[in-house]
Amino acid sequence: MAAFFRYAVLLVAFVAFLGGCSRTAYLTLAGWGLVPDDFRYGDLYRLSSLPQFKQEREACPPFAKNEPKLPVALYVIGDSFLEPGRVDSVDFVAKTYRYVHWENTSELKLDSNLRNILMLESVERHAREHFAQRAGNFVFRENFKPEKKQTGVWADVKTFFTGTHEKRQRLPEEQLENLLFNNVFWQKLKEWKAALTLNWFDRTNPKVALSTDEQHLFYVLDTDSTLVNSNFNRLPDAEVDSMVAHLNETAEFYRKQGFDEVWLSIIPNKTTVVEPNRGPYNRLIERVQRHPELRMPVIDAYGLLKPGGAGVYERGDSHWNCRGRALWLKAVNERLNATTPP
Amino acid sequence: MLFNSLQFLVFFVVVTLAYFSLPWRGRWVLLLLASCYFYVVFVPAYILILFATIVIDYFAGIWLEKTSGRSRKWLLIVSLISNVGILAFFKYLGFFTGNLVGLLDVLGATQAAETVNAYSLRVLDKVLVLFGQQPVASFSVVNTILPVGLSFHTFQAMSYTIEVYRGNQKAERHFGIYALYVMFYPQLVAGPIERPQNVLWQYHTYFKYDWENVKAGLVQMAWGFFKKVVIADRLALVVDAAYNHVPEQNGLTLLVATFFFTFQIYGDFSGYSDIAIGAARVMGFTLMENFHAPYEARSISEFWRRWHISLSTWFRDYLYIPLGGNRVGLGRQYVNQFVVFMVSGLWHGAKWTFVIWGALHGLYLVLARLRDRWLDRRGIKLPEDNRGYRALQVLFTFVLVMLTWVFFRANSTADAFTVLGRIGSLSWTEALKTPFNRAEMWFSIGLILAMLCKENRFFEIPTHRNAVFASVFGVLVMLCYFFGVFTSNQFIYFQF
Numbered sequence: 136m137a138a139f140f141r142y143a144v145l146l147v148a149f150v151a152f153l154g155g156c157s158r159t160a161y162l163t164l165a166g167w168g169l170v171p172d173d174f175r176y177g178d179l180y181r182l183s184s185l186p187q188f189k190q191e192r193e194a195c196p197p198f199a200k201n202e203p204k205l206p207v208a209l210y211v212i213g214d215s216f217l218e219p220g221r222v223d224s225v226d227f228v229a230k231t232y233r234y235v236h237w238e239n240t241s242e243l244k245l246d247s248n249l250r251n252i253l254m255l256e257s258v259e260r261h262a263r264e265h266f267a268q269r270a271g272n273f274v275f276r277e278n279f280k281p282e283k284k285q286t287g288v289w290a291d292v293k294t295f296f297t298g299t300h301e302k303r304q305r306l307p308e309e310q311l312e313n314l315l316f317n318n319v320f321w322q323k324l325k326e327w328k329a330a331l332t333l334n335w336f337d338r339t340n341p342k343v344a345l346s347t348d349e350q351h352l353f354y355v356l357d358t359d360s361t362l363v364n365s366n367f368n369r370l371p372d373a374e375v376d377s378m379v380a381h382l383n384e385t386a387e388f389y390r391k392q393g394f395d396e397v398w399l400s401i402i403p404n405k406t407t408v409v410e411p412n413r414g415p416y417n418r419l420i421e422r423v424q425r426h427p428e429l430r431m432p433v434i435d436a437y438g439l440l441k442p443g444g445a446g447v448y449e450r451g452d453s454h455w456n457c458r459g460r461a462l463w464l465k466a467v468n469e470r471l472n473a474t475t476p477p
Numbered sequence: 478m479l480f481n482s483l484q485f486l487v488f489f490v491v492v493t494l495a496y497f498s499l500p501w502r503g504r505w506v507l508l509l510l511a512s513c514y515f516y517v518v519f520v521p522a523y524i525l526i527l528f529a530t531i532v533i534d535y536f537a538g539i540w541l542e543k544t545s546g547r548s549r550k551w552l553l554i555v556s557l558i559s560n561v562g563i564l565a566f567f568k569y570l571g572f573f574t575g576n577l578v579g580l581l582d583v584l585g586a587t588q589a590a591e592t593v594n595a596y597s598l599r600v601l602d603k604v605l606v607l608f609g610q611q612p613v614a615s616f617s618v619v620n621t622i623l624p625v626g627l628s629f630h631t632f633q634a635m636s637y638t639i640e641v642y643r644g645n646q647k648a649e650r651h652f653g654i655y656a657l658y659v660m661f662y663p664q665l666v667a668g669p670i671e672r673p674q675n676v677l678w679q680y681h682t683y684f685k686y687d688w689e690n691v692k693a694g695l696v697q698m699a700w701g702f703f704k705k706v707v708i709a710d711r712l713a714l715v716v717d718a719a720y721n722h723v724p725e726q727n728g729l730t731l732l733v734a735t736f737f738f739t740f741q742i743y744g745d746f747s748g749y750s751d752i753a754i755g756a757a758r759v760m761g762f763t764l765m766e767n768f769h770a771p772y773e774a775r776s777i778s779e780f781w782r783r784w785h786i787s788l789s790t791w792f793r794d795y796l797y798i799p800l801g802g803n804r805v806g807l808g809r810q811y812v813n814q815f816v817v818f819m820v821s822g823l824w825h826g827a828k829w830t831f832v833i834w835g836a837l838h839g840l841y842l843v844l845a846r847l848r849d850r851w852l853d854r855r856g857i858k859l860p861e862d863n864r865g866y867r868a869l870q871v872l873f874t875f876v877l878v879m880l881t882w883v884f885f886r887a888n889s890t891a892d893a894f895t896v897l898g899r900i901g902s903l904s905w906t907e908a909l910k911t912p913f914n915r916a917e918m919w920f921s922i923g924l925i926l927a928m929l930c931k932e933n934r935f936f937e938i939p940t941h942r943n944a945v946f947a948s949v950f951g952v953l954v955m956l957c958y959f960f961g962v963f964t965s966n967q968f969i970y971f972q973f
Contacts, residue, residue, distance in 0.1 A: 145494040152487045296521045297609070303518050304482070311483040328959050336917040341964060 155311030157291045164314065173313045177452030179352045183343045184325035185333065188352045188451035195457035197225035198464040204230045207471055208249040210394075212237060212272045213256035214265075216402050216454055228468045235272045237265050243273040245393045252471070253389050253397045254434070255382065259404045259419055260356050260364040266378035266423075270385045275392060346410045351445055354453050357406040360414050366407050367414035370422070379426045386431045396474065399424075400434035402463070405453055407437070409445045434466055478518040480752045481705055481963075488515070489756060492662075496760050501683040505653050508680075512662035516625070519666075522608040523624035526563060527660065533559045534634045535655045538641045538648035549642065556638045564631045567623055570601055571616030572827030626666030628824055632791055634659050637673045639795055646673045654680045661762075663753040667746070669767040669787035676764070684761025692940040692950075694758030699953035700931075700938065701751025706961035708924045709744035712737040714962065715911050715921075716886065723892045728903025730910045731896045738886045739879045740925045743771065746785070747932075770932045772878070775870035777841040780878060788824070792817050811846065815839035825885070830893055834884040841877055 153160040154170075164170050173181055180188045209229035211217055214237055224232035230249060235241035237257070245251050253273070257265045294302055316325070332338050339345060344358040360367035386397035401420045406413060420437040423429065439462045440447045440455065447459030455463070478485050492511045496504055517524050537556035541549055574597040581590035602612035637658065640646035649655040657680050664671060684690075719726050719734035726734070750767035757764045767787050774780035781789045800813040815836065822835020852859065860866045880897070887893035913921065931938075940946040 141494055141498065145491065145498065148487055148490040148494065152484075152491050155484060155487060296517075300520070304479070304484070307484050308482055311487060315483070315487075324958065331959060336920070337914045338912075338917070 151311065151314055154314050155307045156295075157288065158294070158306075158310075159286065159288050159291050161310045161314070170314055171317045173317050174452075177449050177454075179343050179354065179453055180451030182340045183352060183451075184322070184329040185339065185352065186326040186330060189326070190450040192449055192452060193457045195221075195460055197223070198461060199228050199468055200225045202228045202468070204228060205471055206230055206249050208233070208246055208251045209471070210243070210251070210253045210273060211235070211256055212253070212270055214258050214261060216258055217256055221454070222460070222464070226464050228471050233273075237261070237270075237272065240272050240274050243275050247393070250396075250474075251394045252474075253394045254400060254467075255385065255397065256400045256402065258402045259366065259407060260354065262401055262419060262423070263363055263370075263374070263378065266381050269381055269388060271388075273389070347413065351405070351409050352451060353404070353406045353410075357404040357453075358413060366404055366411070366416050366419070368417060370417040370419055375419075375422045375426060376428070378423055379429050382423075383428065383430050396432065398432050398434060398470070399429075400436050400463070400467075402455070403437045403440055405445075405448045408440050408443070409448065432470070434463070434470060436463055436466075439463055439466055478515045480749060481702065481710075484518070493756075493759055497686050504683070505657055505680060508662070509653055509657050509660065512657065512660040512665055515662040516660065516665060519625040520608070520610070522610070525608070526567075526624055526627075527630060530560055530563060530631065530634050531656050531659050534638050534659075535649070535652055537638050538655070539650065541638065541641045542648040553638060553642045557635060560631050560635050560638075564627055566604070567627055569823075569827045570597055574598075575616055629668050629670055630659055630665060632670045632788075632824075633664075633668075636670065636791060636795065640673050646677070649673070649677055651681075661757070663756040663762075664764055667749050667753070668785075669750060669753065669765050670791050671764060671787065676762070679762050682761075687761060689941070690761055691759050692943075692946045694755040694760075696938050696940050696946060696950055696953070697755030697758065698752050699755075699950055699957065701748040701753075701755060702957050702961075703953050704744040704748030704751065704928060706957055706963060708921075708928055709741045709748060710962040710964060711917075711921055711924070711960075712741040712744070715913060716741055718912050719910070720886050720888065720892070720896075723887070723895050726899065726910060727907040728899040728901075729905065729907040732900045732903055733909060733911065735879060735883055735886075735896065735900065737921070739772075739875075739882050740928070742882065742885070743768070744928065768932075770929075772875055772929065773871060773933055774874050775867060776874055777838060777845060777877065780874060781838070781842075788821070792821055796820065807850075811843045814842050814846075818842070829890050830884045830887055833890065833893070834881050837881045837884065 150160075150164075154164045155161070161170065175191060176189050177192055180190075205228050207229040208231045209227055211232070211234045213234060215221070217234055218236065219234060222234075229252070231246070233241065233243075255265075255270060315321075329339070333345075342355050344353045344355045345351070346353065356362055356364040357366055359365050362368060382399060389397050401423065403420055407416065407420070424433045424435060424437070440459055443459060443462065447455055447462065449456045478488065488511070492507065495507055499507055513524060516527065534556055537552055541552050541556075544552060574594060578590040578594045581587070581593065598613070598616065601616075605612055637646065637649075637655075641648050649658065654677065658671075658673060658677050659665075661676070661680075716734045716738045719730050720738070723731070747768040754764045754766065765787055767785060769783040769786065771780050771783035774783050797813060797817045800817070801809060802813075803810060805813070816839070818835040818839030819832055820835070821838075822831040822833070825831040825834070883896050883900075884890070884893045887896060911918065938949055940949065
């Protein structure tokens with residue numbers, strides 16, 4: 136009996152260890168339904184476990200499913216606000232839609248029968264990084280060298296030996312945590328711990344920050360004025376000029392490659408909309424969007440979301456909710472309609 | 478792999494259960510492979526350095542045993558030089574280059590200084606690239622890319638060859654067992670620095686599953702985790718906030734931060750040792766104790782018999798005694814003691830702050846011996862049996878040790894002197910700047926008292942009765958979970 140118990144625990148522990156350390160094993164377990172979605176209550180709740188911010192993320196309806204499609208090809212270099220699953224082709228009136236994340240590259244072949252529009256979308260907290268150089272995430276076919284993406288156990292082994300420290304330590308830690316402790320029982324314990332730490336010691340997970348009235352949850356990246364990502368970090372005029380110059384350079388580059396238009400949209404941080412007076416706001420969005428040298432149309436997400444206040448963001452997430460998303464999609468689709476000849 | 482990680486907890490369960498499911502022949506292979514994995518999680522290529530020292534010392538041990546006369550001595554020297562050489566290259570190249578460059582600059586040989594710096598950096602970069610690391614632009618960032626625990630396993634390997642040379646240990650013929658002696662994962666990166674006589678025989682032994690050992694080991698591990706994640710990592714929040722921005726702090730804040738650091742480093746390092754010793758004990762291995770209530774010491778020399786025992790005895794046996802020990806004249810003894818502590822400081826890190834830390838301890842010891850001699854000559858007897866006097870001795874020793882920690886923790890010597898200056902001129906009316914609220918401040922002080930109380934009163938938690946074990950273990954695990962600060966703080970001693 137003892138031996139049976141020992142081998143059973145060994146097997147379970149070994150599978151868990153493998154699931155934590157190997158991406159392939161982790162995804163396999165996820166395929167079997169053994170790995171829950173750790174973002175289901177939002178990225179900020181995932182970090183903080185504060186029960187008052189636990190709210191299942193809304194599943195937003197497709198925005199333009201039944202709309203007639205325009206002869207437009209919409210390309211987006213964007214971040215998590217527009218990642219697949221949050222925003223997809225069914226949300227636009229464009230005939231085709233392609234998305235690439237700021238950290239990746241994607242092959243591009245323009246269809247000259249369509250009106251080609253590129254949108255540069257960035258959340259405010261990463262705008263200074265994204266606009267610090269010319270963007271080149273869409274690469275034309277003749278220049279595109281596809282990365283050989285290996286998958287499987289040997290790819291995991293290779294990543295382990297040649298990858299970064301993050302891949303060997305942080306990623307397995309996150310995977311193990313999700314695999315073993317993302318269930319009702321442990322979630323309850325996590326919530327108790329988070330509530331206890333907040334109520335007794337006035338502390339939260341160091342990656343999140345509470346609003347002054349403790350009603351809203353933010354990324355500490357937004358609120359810590361010593362970080363370059365923060366709304367409250369000093370932003371010199373010279374840096375704004377430089378960001379605008381890089382944006383113009385990107386627009387010029389892609390126009391020369393055949394794009395008809397290049398648009399810009401900066402999504403405000405939750406802090407910017409919900410608690411702008413937390414510190415001296417650097418007004419990054421307005422200063423970029425209203426810069427006299429900026430030579431590209433803007434989808435003014437700040438202007439759209441600001442009146443909605445906290446009501447346009449998810450409670451336990453740093454992203455917008457369906458209302459905020461719809462406001463932005465409406466503006467983009469209206470612009471597509473307005474600029475595309477019938 | 479960090480002990481305070483989920484990865485380690487699952488790894489430990491897998492390795493321990495597999496260990497008890499295998500015959501002896503499979504056990505050493507399992508432990509060796511597990512130890513390799515434990516190490517490569519940090520930086521895989523650095524395991525080659527470890528292999529190199531293992532191969533050198535393995536053969537050196539065998540040849541030392543076979544050889545006699547002068548060549549024995551030469552063999553030992555070659556083995557020691559290769560060990561110290563690797564340590565010196567990775568850990569001290571930047572430090573010595575920096576100081577040489579500074580000296581040349583002062584002498585006006587700017588061109589020579591630049592050449593030395595550029596040449597050293599080029600050599601280091603070539604080696605780093607060889608190990609798959611990015612080249613560095615200056616020596617100031619080298620500390621972050623050092624092989625983890627280099628000083629620990631180098632010293633453990635050196636103790637083997639020295640003991641074989643002295644005839645106290647037979648050379649190990651089994652290569653796998655010798656490799657395990659250097660690499661045994663619980664003590665691989667931060668000790669205890671073991672002696673071959675204590676542990677080599679254990680790797681040849683088939684330990685039967687022993688529930689008493691499992692219980693005692695698990696409780697010691699849980700207590701180690703408690704000291705690390707509940708106490709040390711909590712205190713680190715205050716310490717780091719103060720010591721990473723010294724110019725912005727007032728005297729009171731720096732005093733509190735220094736007081737907290739005194740217990741942070743104890744909780745951190747003795748916590749690591751407890752986890753290491755406990756993890757080994759679960760499998761049946763006995764590692765040496767590394768701490769014994771050091772802040773209860775009544776003198777600096779007693780402090781060093783209680784703090785990082787495996788290192789202080791290493792320096793005593795392999796440096797102080799070979800330098801002459803207590804057999805030489807008094808003056809020479811004082812010089813030797815001072816030198817040993819300076820070297821001990823340098824062992825901790827290639828920075829002047831560590832050298833000063835070691836030198837201060839050396840100075841304390843020499844001054845204490847001079848005082849004792851002076852008292853003896855005048856026939857003055859101190860009231861050693863008086864409880865009040867003993868309490869004063871403990872307090873005085875504690876304050877002296879605490880002041881040295883300023884150098885150990887400060888990011889630079891300038892910072893350390895600023896800290897001491899501000900503490901020296903503090904006003905009790907100053908506002909304490911801390912990330913803690915009042916409740917957490919008192920909670921932290923309570924934790925420190927609880928730790929001191931436990932360490933002084935119950936050195937080993939009794940686990941013989943299953944109910945006691947279950948309760949103590951359960952409570953410790955729960956406390957670790959609910960009150961632990963999980964910010965992935967690396968153990969302080971990993972950098973050494």
